[in-house]
Amino acid sequence: MKGFAPYGETRAQKTAILLTRIAKTLFVDDCNCILCGAELDEKKRSGLCGKCLAQLPLNDGEICRKCGRVLANEADYCNTCQNRDRHFTVARSVCVYEGESVRLVRGLKFGNKRYFAGYMANLMTDKYLDEKFDCDCVIAVPLSEKRKRKRGYNQADLIAREISRSLKLDYLDKVVVKIRDNEEQAKLGTLSREENVRGAYKVADRQAVEGRRVLLVDDVLTTGATASEIAGILFKAKAKSVSVLTFASTKYKVASETKDGEEDHEDEMV
Ligand SMILES: [Zn+2]
Ligand SMILES: [Zn+2]
Known part of the structure; x- marks a missing residue:
């Protein structure tokens, strides 16, 4: 613009610059890999270049049939699902929570990269179809108002809406609400996690879930205590089934459930 408008840009030029900026923020991510920034030839459903997509640790090996976490042996169920009441019907995740999937989850959650949600939701939609889930409405694991205010958004809600x-399923907003601010789950083992979430949520609109097959959505499933608690109250409200879909789940490890070996992902389905 220099030389062209020596006394500063005209109003029309200013508008043009502003529009270009807006267009860039809106569309630039369609043309670049959302993790490494490499240019993409075309828009990708995952938002990832071939290299980053290949590095995404897909959760398609041996898993617990109930909670969907990776197992260390060839058992059908993890110890938690064998020994504890698990109220959800089934839980599945796209990725194992490690490497590139952690970068995506943390980017969405702590890096304010809200646009990640759409790409993560695309992969989760594919998983839903692969797993032949059959639900009629979607509910996101809620955050407490306090935490939501602090972050400005609920990442699970962004994903679930997409x-x-x-x-084309109903989105049931604010049908499950968090009524108690529990302690950070990451610091607790499985048993205390179950206790910690007990009574922390309620179904605010029982009619909305009665007789329905619910898809419960979150970013990460760790022990599944939160998913189980919410599924329990949904069944009490006469939901027909509760299938859980998360972007990632941690590998089943006795150690990770008994001590604080987790990163700071306090809002996940721990
Ligand atoms: Zn990349
Ligand atoms: Zn399990």
Whole structure:
């Protein structure tokens, strides 16, 4: 613009610059890998270049049939699902929570990269179809108001809305609400995690879930205590089934459930 408008840009030029900036923020991520920034030839459903997509640790090996976490042996169920009441019907995740999947989850959650949600939701929608889930409505694991205020958004809600849109399922907003601010789950073992979430949520609109097959959505499942608690109250409200879909789940490890070996992902389905 220099030389062209020596006394500063005209109003029309200013508008043009502003529009270009807006267009860039809106569309630039369609043309670049959301993790490494490499240019993409075309828009990708995952938002990832071939290299980053290949590095995404997909959760398609031996898993617990109930909670969907990776198992260290060839058992059908993890110890937690064998020994504890698990109220959800089934839980599955796209990725194992490690490497590139952690970068995506943390980017969405702590890096304010809200646009990650759409790409993560695309992969979760594919998983939903692969797993032949059959639900009629979507609910996101809620955050407490306090935590939501602090972050400005609930990452699970962003993902869940996108999934409901692409699968054309009802989105049930604020039907499950968090009524108690529990302690950070990451610091607790499985048993205390179960106790910690007990009574922390309630179904605010029982009619909305009665007789329905619910898809419960979150970013990460760790022990599954939160998923189980919410599924329990949904069944009490006469939901027909509760299938859980998360972007990632941690590997089943006795150690990770008994001591604080987790990163700071306090809002996940721990
Ligand atoms: Zn990349
Ligand atoms: Zn399990």
